[in-house]
Amino acid sequence: MVIIGCGFGGLEAARALRGADVAITLVDKTNHHLFQPLLYQVATAGLPAPAIAAPARHLFRDQDNVTTLLGDVMAVDPAAREVRLRDGQALPYDHLVVAAGATHSYFGRDDWARFAPGLKTLADAFEIRRRVLLAFEAAEKESDPGRRDPWLTFVVIGGGPTGVEMAGTLAEIARDTLPGEFRHIDPAAARILLVEGGPRVLQAMPESLSASARRQLEKLGVEVRVGSRVTAIDGEGLEVQPAGDAPALRIESRCIVWAAGVAASPLGRQIAEATGAQTDRAGRVVVEPDLTVPGHPSISVIGDLAAAQSHQPGHAPRPVPGVSPAAKQMGRSAAGNILHRLRGEPTQAFRYRDYGNLATIGRNSAVVDLWTPWRRIEFSGWPAWVFWLFAHIYFLIGFRNRLVVLIDWASAYWSRQRYARVVTGIDPGVRDA
Template sequence: MKKKLVVIGAGFAGLQVVHGLKKTDLDITLVDRRNHHLFQPLLYQVATTVLATSEIAWPIRHLFRDRSEVTTLLDEVVGIDRDRKIVRLRNSAELPYDILVLATGARHAYFGKDKWEDFAPGLKTLEDATTIRRRMLLAFEQAELEADPAKREALLTFAVIGAGPTGVEMAGMIAELAHHTLPREFRRIDTRQAKVLLVEAGGRVLPSFSESLSDYVRTSLTKLGVTVRTGVPVTACDENGITIGEEPIACRTIIWAAGVQASPAAQWLGAEADRAGRVVVTKDLRLADDPSVFVIGDTASVKWGEDKSVPGIAPAAKQQGSFVAKCIRASLKGTMPPETFKYRHQGNLATIGRKVAVIEFGNFKLKGILAWWIWGLAHIYFLIGTRSRLAVAWSWLWIYLSGLQSARLITQKETMRDPEV
């Protein structure tokens, strides 16, 4: 009888496990709350009108249409019974497993200020991206209609909270949109008067990069028209705007890029977790007291060296997925599985606008337009399918040559706050 493998989560880590177990004698079930795999590193480009949603997401069923041993379920985990080896799902029957892989990713963390989410959405899903795009474009439309100068200024003020790669990339692209793409399309307002704020509680932007590249990025953002505020946290956030320290700033579009928290996997498993809610795993990515359960990706707290954790980025997730697939293959063959996951860091990359990026790999540092081209090629390489690679490459080339961002459709109704039009 075939062993039952259940993989929860169709992100980079979960997909890599399933891909790595092709032509094995397993009954594989892949569960996800959405019907698509999402290329999260480019999600901010959907939010900032650069790319369409279809260019960075692919139906999970389509990816495994030729794998008869793989069953895909659109459902949500509500609990796990490790004694009975059962996964409890919200909409279907209990799902038994022999081997369980949890790769359920992360969600926004508001550091105890969960009410801020209504006013400052984060960026983890396609719905988040289209919500942010909608609010941003509606702010320009409302400003075109607004006669009151103070209200117009608030509508044309955009605040991004958190200056990691996502925050830096978001702020740069919003500035590009306001200062270069939209000015000729509005008559009553000058979109170049828009204010883009990037707020970071820490001392500098991109803290995971070297100080020299961090300084370069800050200078580049300033040249694009972004106002960078560091060293003072956001202390309030509501429908009127934000407060930095004790300074209130009126703005109608706020984007959260300041922190993430792991999914509730540790609660489902009754397992030890770190401060971010990530499950603490052994050196082979299993639970210490249950070798039939693997936890990987943003869901897992994995040591890297003496005092670091493996970062929550796509290359790390794919490496963990490949490692787990090798472990499972070895157990099926009765051979010795690899004992220790060894993370191979492939460098830090971030882009600022449509012509500037920074790359850091050990002592090697690169900045400017050449870094932007390398950043683009690296992201195209990780996309799934020739069609997506060609579509994204063409979109970027068009924007690079023309400066025009074409995915500027206002769609979707939402329950969270929109500017009133």
């Protein structure tokens, strides 16, 4: 069998088949598994990249039925039962698990990508870190206040967990990490804006936690603009249309981060065209209750690439959110159903167990919406921050990564410093693709 993608879903599917009489080829266009919930920490110099990534070959060194390949999947051929790579190689399969993940969505304005990078890969994190740190360097050299201010204006677009965490961390960099290191600027005077098109930040959480998150952001000095739609982005800044009849607002900024939209990997549409399956507006493949493609029981689609529903007994089907716990559970479910088929048994409908949501805002600040079998628990502030911290350490892959992150976070907490601040080059501007 073939598994496409070494994210949460693909990794969990392969691990669930440990010891099974199945020969697995795991193919990914990177050589590592990435713990995406902490990717923003790399982008903001809080953690080094190896702390949240692990080589795929190392992860499966003791699982003899897994062969890992580095390759870029271009297409799936259901008729030939082959996965085709960019280099021309074809991988035959009896069973296929597609966990190719998601990418950024600019809502039809892909030309904005070069001015406002998103955050999905280590390369994205390195680019955002470069732009953030070199913006302060450019401001240090600029004597004209009118030309300096855009370098000290940072805009995060999107008020979901990634946007909230990014904005809060940028404020901490400006207020806590950099003061005293520059001679001609005051980093603490930097302006951090969070722009959200909806009525509130963290819309997946209860309104009380959303309001708490906004208060904590504003306490850090972040300007939160909700109900504001971005209408233009260029190399000099962006235009924002507030709600109602207010005129459009121009914000001059040289560092913009996109955290507003997600789209499925283009592989989803290719699979849909090849199989006759449907896709939703985000390009996700609409799957059967057991996560297989309609009419193609040998192909399972999981994670951010699947428009899946949870089928809990006694309840109407509910859409599965695009979060890492869901991807992991889908990986285990898809692997289990492959074993059912091999034994000639009926497959099982996917049932998602929702444990809730959490997001950190900054030092000692977070919000947690925890779903237990007994009741829903909501809390924020320092207790939520401690819960967020240990939850992320627990779910990291590998003991070494957990230890490194724990040590780095402890050091940063007491020193208020961020030591992963090495970038290359001296040009702070937009790089051509």
